[in-house]
Amino acid sequence: MRIETLDDLRKHLQWAIELEHATLPPYLCALYSLDPSRNPEAVQVVGSVFVEEMIHLALAANLLNAVGGHPRLDTPEMLPGYPRLLPHGDRSLELSLVPFGAEALEMFLRLERPAPPGAPAEDDSYETIGQFYSAIEQGVRHLCAALGERAVFCGDPARQVTAGLFQHSGGRLIAVSDLSSAMAALEEIVEQGEGTARGEVWDGDQDILHPDRDEVAHYYRLLELKLGRRYRRGDTSQSGPTGEALSVDLGGVYPMRPNPRLADHDPGSPIRAAQEDFNHTYCAVLNLLEQAFNGNPGMLGVATGTMYALKARAQGLNQMSDGGSTTAGPTFEYVPPELRRP
Numbered sequence: 001m002r003i004e005t006l007d008d009l010r011k012h013l014q015w016a017i018e019l020e021h022a023t024l025p026p027y028l029c030a031l032y033s034l035d036p037s038r039n040p041e042a043v044q045v046v047g048s049v050f051v052e053e054m055i056h057l058a059l060a061a062n063l064l065n066a067v068g069g070h071p072r073l074d075t076p077e078m079l080p081g082y083p084r085l086l087p088h089g090d091r092s093l094e095l096s097l098v099p100f101g102a103e104a105l106e107m108f109l110r111l112e113r114p115a116p117p118g119a120p121a122e123d124d125s126y127e128t129i130g131q132f133y134s135a136i137e138q139g140v141r142h143l144c145a146a147l148g149e150r151a152v153f154c155g156d157p158a159r160q161v162t163a164g165l166f167q168h169s170g171g172r173l174i175a176v177s178d179l180s181s182a183m184a185a186l187e188e189i190v191e192q193g194e195g196t197a198r199g200e201v202w203d204g205d206q207d208i209l210h211p212d213r214d215e216v217a218h219y220y221r222l223l224e225l226k227l228g229r230r231y232r233r234g235d236t237s238q239s240g241p242t243g244e245a246l247s248v249d250l251g252g253v254y255p256m257r258p259n260p261r262l263a264d265h266d267p268g269s270p271i272r273a274a275q276e277d278f279n280h281t282y283c284a285v286l287n288l289l290e291q292a293f294n295g296n297p298g299m300l301g302v303a304t305g306t307m308y309a310l311k312a313r314a315q316g317l318n319q320m321s322d323g324g325s326t327t328a329g330p331t332f333e334y335v336p337p338e339l340r341r342p
Contacts, residue, residue: 002123003139006067006152012123012136013064017071018087019129020057021078023111025332026095026104027053029256032314033099033329038252042100045225045246049108049218052192055171058161058300059185061293063136065159066176067152071293074286079334082259086111090127097329099256105226112219114194114237130190137186144179153178161297193218201231254318256329264322271320271328278313278330280341281306287337 003009027050036043061071083096093111098104115130123135143152153176160175171192174185194217201220216224216231224230224246232243257264262279265272288303313330320328 003135003142006143006147009067009136009139009143009152010064010069012139013060013067013069014072015088016060016133016136017057017064017073018078019089019132020053020060021073022084022087022095023053024050024057025079025082025330026097026107028310028314029097029329030100030104030108032311033254033256033318035252035254038249039100041246042225042248045221046100049221052171052218055173056189056192057289058173058293059176059189062160062174062176063182063185065293066155066182068154071290073290073293074283074337076334076336078286079283079332081261082332088124088126089129089132090125096259097256097332098258099329100253101250102226105222108222109219109226112193112217112222114219128194130194133186133190137183140179140182140186149179153182156295159293159295159297161292161300191217201235201237254327255325256318257322257326260322260329260331262331262333271317271322274313274317274320274328275331276335278310278317279333279335281310281313282330282332283335283337283340285310 003012027046031043031046031050034043034046064071083094085091086093086095094107095111096103096107098107111129113128115128115134119128119131119134121134121138122131123139126132126135140152157175157177160177162173162175172188174181174188176182176185201216202214214233220231220237220241224241225248227241228246228248229241230243230246231241235242260275262272262275265275285303285306288299288306292298292300292303317328317330322328
């Protein structure tokens with residue numbers, strides 16, 4: 001076990017923030033490439049996963065704040081360019097910016113796949129996200145036993161983000177102040193991604209949009225899209241989904257150019273100008289999130305509002321021809337603060 005000091009733990013929780021953020025641009029590209037009038041069910045599924053990944057990001061920040069750390073999001077390391085490797089993870093897993101479809105679903109399924117039964121905790125070069133968080137859990141428990149809870153959870157409680165901005169999702173935004181709440185936050189992240197610790201397809205929450213159903217974990221939600229059928233009570237990971245059909249119209253997907261880059265277009269061209277505008281807005285969101293997680297929780301609402309501007313910019317790009325059979329898309333490239341537009 002390599003998480004043996006508080007500094008080790010803080011470093012790994014910053015890695016957790018980087019991990020959770022790395023998933024956001026690929027999910028957003030898949031989401032914004034969907035024509036909502038032709039794919040309302042797919043929009044609902046991918047959108048719900050994205051919102052819950054945002055919750056995981058906030059939970060990781062709450063964990064880091066609780067142990068006296070300082071979450072960092074407005075840094076070049078957050079946007080090194082796509083395609084990219086999963087931070088500190090399996091180096092064979094590459095994250096790309098691609099439209100919704102078979103390639104995107106396979107990438108997401110591999111990203112969210114459950115850890116095998118009895119899989120060891122892995123604090124670096126992890127094979128699954130669950131194994132990485134298992135190493136963090138072990139580190140937290142070890143440090144509490146060695147130093148005492150009060151020494152470990154030494155952060156300012158006022159830095160915890162608990163705003164009800166995600167109340168219409170199935171996730172819980174937990175304030176972390178001790179071992180029990182830390183374990184609850186880690187459990188929320190893992191079970192929402194890969195299912196309950198008992199190996200079930202459910203994540204333990206209620207499906208907000210469908211009160212008659214339990215909420216399906218991310219991995220199995222994405223599998224529903226791939227197989228075109230929903231899980232229902234009584235289904236298992238072995239049986240697969242046996243519920244109602246889930247329709248996906250691949251003709252209702254904007255054919256976004258994979259892994260677009262600013263350098264693909266001349267300075268001043270309409271597509272490049274629109275991509276630059278998107279990048280300035282996205283980096284503003286990163287800055288607002290960093291403020292929210294560093295003593296100004298109210299900025300989380302401002303960041304959420306700014307994301308609506310992101311949506312409009314991304315959908316505008318998806319409707320611009322990029323030559324041939326593809327459309328343009330957002331590039332998610334970092335803009336240094338001194339170069340950003342107001």
